[in-house]
Amino acid sequence: MKTYKFKLYQHQRNKYLHYSINASASIYNHCIALHKRYYKMFGKHLNQYRLMKHIAKLRKRKKYWKQVGSQAVQDIIQRIEKAYKLFFKQHQKGTRPPNFKKRRKYKSFTLKQAGYKFLSENKIKIGNKLFKFSLSRKIEGKIKTLTVKRNSLGELFLLVVTDYQQEYIPVVTGKSAGWDFGLKTFLTGSDGTKIKSPLFFNRLRNKLKAANRSLSRKKKGSHNWYRAKDHLNRIYEEISNQRRDWFWKLANKLTNEYDVLIFEDLNLDGMKRLWGRKVSDLSWASFLEVLETVAANKGKLVHYIDRFYPSSKTCSCCSYINQELSLKDREWTCIECNTSLDRDKNAAINIQRVGASTLKLGDVRQVQPAISA
Template structure:
């Protein structure tokens, strides 16, 4: 089960942005290394050897040390390894190999067993710093992974994956329900229950078009251009969140 919580905006949270940017730097370095190794030797680079190599480099490259946990580095390498395995398996079907990513488009880093600790309530320590998040629901079960993610607006979220050993299975009632799909009413149940169509995209489409048109009329790189870009991203985030709901 994945729980998503929003981190409070604090000036000190900028170190998490630095950590995501550092993750992008390590990711791109690994991609380049994979490509060079295959070009020189015609073989796939061993994941274990790459992990050891990056660990040594991380001690020498000061910028990389902003990503405190070695577990986050291991996750980056595992992501790349998984993507390459998928490419080798399905390249005939058009699957492309993993490629370089721009720093601003790299969105997250993941910690598995180490590098974080929940301190109770809405407090969480990542590395050596304590952060507060919006505790919209209780975190139940054993925490397996924690991902720090930023959206297009620069807002930070934590994605907490938990495992429940003894999940309660809902009891069967023995009743049967029929549902009818319609254009105006999304679902009509045999018991008379009506579920309206989710028209959020239609409602927000005009706002999205207006924001996109306004952005295209601004000089790229100007203050007004960045303001309109943020506005467009806010509308996009609303559409995305409503789809998830």
């Protein structure tokens, strides 16, 4: 599968797509309300096929809902069904059931086999309206779904999913490396490579402060308030785009140089509670998602070791565990073998060794149990 993203040109006709997204939000909230009421009355989960029949009858009477295609309605109901199944499956893990969404925060609707048609050049027909979009690259493969999505600035995009599978010629380097995430250094490799994070949020923090201050001075709901809010959203969008672009470039660089990339399975939610904004700015989870996608396409492997393995506290030379090591200690000396160790590089070496031992890569020796003090 491959996803293409194209931006729709600004036009008065785009208001019909905004109406459709708003109507989708109304249908979504109505379905959530029916699910909640049905469970309260009967203690059972509402069947999606019964709900589809019910919404189909309502659409004949509600003109506003007719702006949403029947396939988009089916997709909304199927997504709610999927969310409820996930909630019941992971109920003990603290997941929440799907809830109501504000119309302004509802972002998209999806069409599958019908309801749209690509015409010559960069034109697309959705419903009975014609729209133009920026065709930045050729669409390859059979189109499976089309999603119309709007961002926080009110800009509209087309997300086209096709069955195209890009063929990569695997470049085997025979190299593997362990990687340790850090707050000051984004990644430290077992081979000594250090990658500093640009910290995009921190770079534009003064701009964000000024934009937030400007927004707070405006009367809520006024024309100037919406202008200030759009300006603030535009800065957030810039940060997100810069960070994502950097992630894709870094992921391609690492997968070109290494065949196996080994990481520690970190508790990112817990780290976010401890260090807050900086962990959010680093966005390790988003980077790993991008890296896994790129690695899968190139036939490379991303592997994780147990989060409870003391990678920072264990000496990479003699396996002695330094129980006294604290977060502020960036360098330490092993009292068993008298080796001076850099905290992040030492952790990366241990991560690489444990991962390679688990995967049985090459002639890597099996990891010995760590020796506690």
